[in-house]
Amino acid sequence: MKLWQRVLALIMVAAAVALWVAQTNSVPDANTLTLSASREMIIGHGAVFPTIDPQAATYPLTPTLLTIVLSIISKPDIAMAVLGLLAGLSAAYFLVRITDNIWTGAVFLLAASTVRSLPECVMLAFALASVFYAKQGRWQIAGILMSLAITAHPAAIILALLVAVWAWQTVPQHIWQYVIPTAGISAVFIYVMTIANGWWALIPLDTPTMFALLILAAAIYLLGDKSALRDQPLNAILLVWSVILLAISALTMRLPTLIIVPGLLAFVSLRRLTHSIGMAVLVLDVAVVTLVAYTDLLGASPAPTIAWLADNTTPQTTIATGNLGIQGYTLNRPLIDLSSTLEPISSHRSLSDPTFFIRYAPDVVVITGEPQQVAWGNFPTTYAKVFGDGYDVYQRVVNFTPLDPHPVEVVFNGTIPQRRDLVLTDAGIADEVKPSDLVRVRLTWTLAYKPSFEMQMRVMLVDAQGNVVANAFDKFAPEYWQSGETTTYHLLPLPGELATDTLTLRVGIGIREGNLGEHDILTIKTIH
Numbered sequence: 001m002k003l004w005q006r007v008l009a010l011i012m013v014a015a016a017v018a019l020w021v022a023q024t025n026s027v028p029d030a031n032t033l034t035l036s037a038s039r040e041m042i043i044g045h046g047a048v049f050p051t052i053d054p055q056a057a058t059y060p061l062t063p064t065l066l067t068i069v070l071s072i073i074s075k076p077d078i079a080m081a082v083l084g085l086l087a088g089l090s091a092a093y094f095l096v097r098i099t100d101n102i103w104t105g106a107v108f109l110l111a112a113s114t115v116r117s118l119p120e121c122v123m124l125a126f127a128l129a130s131v132f133y134a135k136q137g138r139w140q141i142a143g144i145l146m147s148l149a150i151t152a153h154p155a156a157i158i159l160a161l162l163v164a165v166w167a168w169q170t171v172p173q174h175i176w177q178y179v180i181p182t183a184g185i186s187a188v189f190i191y192v193m194t195i196a197n198g199w200w201a202l203i204p205l206d207t208p209t210m211f212a213l214l215i216l217a218a219a220i221y222l223l224g225d226k227s228a229l230r231d232q233p234l235n236a237i238l239l240v241w242s243v244i245l246l247a248i249s250a251l252t253m254r255l256p257t258l259i260i261v262p263g264l265l266a267f268v269s270l271r272r273l274t275h276s277i278g279m280a281v282l283v284l285d286v287a288v289v290t291l292v293a294y295t296d297l298l299g300a301s302p303a304p305t306i307a308w309l310a311d312n313t314t315p316q317t318t319i320a321t322g323n324l325g326i327q328g329y330t331l332n333r334p335l336i337d338l339s340s341t342l343e344p345i346s347s348h349r350s351l352s353d354p355t356f357f358i359r360y361a362p363d364v365v366v367i368t369g370e371p372q373q374v375a376w377g378n379f380p381t382t383y384a385k386v387f388g389d390g391y392d393v394y395q396r397v398v399n400f401t402p403l404d405p406h407p408v409e410v411v412f413n414g415t416i417p418q419r420r421d422l423v424l425t426d427a428g429i430a431d432e433v434k435p436s437d438l439v440r441v442r443l444t445w446t447l448a449y450k451p452s453f454e455m456q457m458r459v460m461l462v463d464a465q466g467n468v469v470a471n472a473f474d475k476f477a478p479e480y481w482q483s484g485e486t487t488t489y490h491l492l493p494l495p496g497e498l499a500t501d502t503l504t505l506r507v508g509i510g511i512r513e514g515n516l517g518e519h520d521i522l523t524i525k526t527i528h
Contacts, residue, residue: 010106013092013105013106013109017085017089017109017113031080031084031116031117031118031119032324032325033324034062034063034066034080034118034119035066035076035080060151061122061123061126061148061151061152062118062119062122062123062152065083065122066079066080066083066118069082069083080118083118083122084112084116084118084121086125087118087121087122087124087125088108088109088112088113088121088125089109090125090128090129091108091112091121091124091125091128091262092105092106092108092109092112093105094125094128094129094131094132095108095128095262095265095266097132097135098128098131098132098135098234098235098238098266099234099235099265099266101265103265104262104265104266107261107265108261108262108265111258111261112124112258112261117257117258119152119153120153120257120258120259121258122152122153123149123152123153123155123156123259124149124258124259124262126145126146126148126149126152126156127145127146127149127156127159128262129145130142130143130145130146130149130159130160130163131159131163131234131237131238133145134163134166134167134178134234135234137171139167139171139177139178140177140178142163142178143177143178143180146159146160146163146178153259155241155245155259158241158244158245159237159238159241162237162240162241163178163237164178166233166237170233234266235266235267236266238262238263238266239263239266239267240263241262241263242259242260242261242262242263242264242266242267243263245259245260245263246260304387304389304390305326305366305387305389305390305391305393306326306331308386308387308389308393309326309331309333309364309366309393310331312386312387312395313331313333313363313364315332315333316334317333317334317363317364318333318334318335318336318360318361318362318363318364319333319334319335319336319362319363319364319365319366320335320336320338320351320360320362320364320365320366321335321336321337321338321339321365321366321367322337322338322339322367323339323366323391324337324339326366326391336349336360336362337349338350338351351365351367351373351374351375351376352373352374352375353375354375354376354377355376355489356375356376357376357378357379357382357400358440358442358489358490358491359442359489361396361400361440362396363395363396364393364394364395364396365383365393365394366391366392366393366394367391367392367394378491379394381398382396382397382398382438383395383396383397384397398436398437398438399434399436399437399438400437400438400440401429401430401433401437401438401439401440402430402440403428403429403430403440403441403442404428404429404430404431405426405427405428406426406427406428406429406521406522407425407426408424408425408426408427408521408522409423409424409425410423410424410507410519410521411423411424412424412509412516412517412519413516413517420448421447421448421449422445422446422447422448422509422516423445423446424443424444424445424507424519424521425444425445425446425485426442426443426444427441427442427443427444427505427521427522428440428441428442428443428444429441429442429505429522429524430524431524431525432524432525432526432527433494433503433524433525433526433527434494434498434526434527434528435494435495435496435497435498435526435528436493436494436495436496437493437494438491438492438493438494439461439470439491439492439493439494440489440490440491441459441472441489441490441491441492441505442487442488442489442490443459443487443488443489443490443507444485444486444487445485445486445487445488446484446485447481447482447483447484447485447486448483449483450478450481450482450483451478451481451511452478453478453511453512454475454476454477454478454511454512455475455476455481455509455510455511456473456474456475456476456509456510456511457473457474457475457476457488457490457507457508457509457510458471458472458473458507458508458509458510458518459471459472459474459490459492459505459506459507460472460492460505460506460507460508461492461494461503461504461505461506461524462503462504462506462520463499463500463502463503463504464500464501464502469494469495469498469500469503470492470493470494470495471492472490472491472492474488474490476488498526498528500526501525501526502523502524502525502526503523503524503525503526504520504521504522504523504524505520505521505522505523505524506518506519506520506521507519507521
């Protein structure tokens, strides 16, 4: 490489570093979850995301490394910039060593400084280091580094398999030196991950079969293309890796991210390519990273909304939102994830579910546009719009009572005493209530079999004289129920005045024209 080319490459590296530093105070959405998990580790909660039901940080290496950096640099934005730059520079260095082309490192670093996805930079640093040491024949080190890459991002699993295929094809006597540390270290991690979140978090495809077919196709390509393996094997491996990731992006209808860039640059470095093809790939690289940089992967992080939430909520305030970037770098509030990013898709974590607000009682709801998407009819009288700047913030203005568990055993059998087809096993209701409260009730049932007809349920609070103070009449279609355990949710608005010290929870059930009984379940206190 000529001197002017080296100087130009170094200028690109310097520009990339400057670009990264210049964006330190901005909030890249892909990194807010990493910061949230790191904060939870610092306060002793472990590698979890701050949801109301804490979800394990599926790939915990990046939050762990960020926790270490935060112990030295207290400002989150600077700490993340330092870790990101170190990871980006490391990945660029090893990419240069793999491709023997300084341009690949310079272009990669420029792309990384545009996207600034911390988990992807960390994964690429360890993954490319692993590939480099595999190139040197140091298979045990390569295996350890690849296992660390897997704990940072699932895309490394594909690269690990491709390198294993190459090792088996070229140096079968050394393959176990690579496979054992890679699989051994990753196995414990994958086991913990699957019991925490399920296999959905491991496989970045909705169709696992298609994922397996892509891996098989790549393996067949590598085994069949002996010339690529012989001439420039690692460039070929990185290229196939990027092709698989592009296919996954297409199948899941998502934009490709930074992790495809090393393969594209390795493609440019293949000696048999013409300059025109190389330039076309470079243009594609710039187009992809620019597009990704301005795409809301987790939703935008509007500064005015973040500032309002910081000033008007407490660390205990629960926020329901589909935009996980709303935390930014400053907030650390318990989240109710409506996007299914942190957990499997559930119809109950949706504003379109009429029971959502009774289940979770969020203090604040952050949504876009008018609240027509909210299915619960009481939303306009329970929540008030308090802020709007791109994202609308609704704050609860009525008190929801907690769902304190109360194990019970009440059989609803009509006039047949020996039957136990429907048994109430737990009543979730507050131990104490006060006037004007919205009393939430969660009833847990055990069914011997699924009913064939609609069930009508009347849930009441009665005073000492038997007068009904509050009640709810709900109907449940047969498809709502299932044999085994089923839970129903109810809401009882209390009047503004209560002239009693105790209230009794009473439940009655009917099906078709029959009556399965009406029972007093438990007694709660009232506060005047």
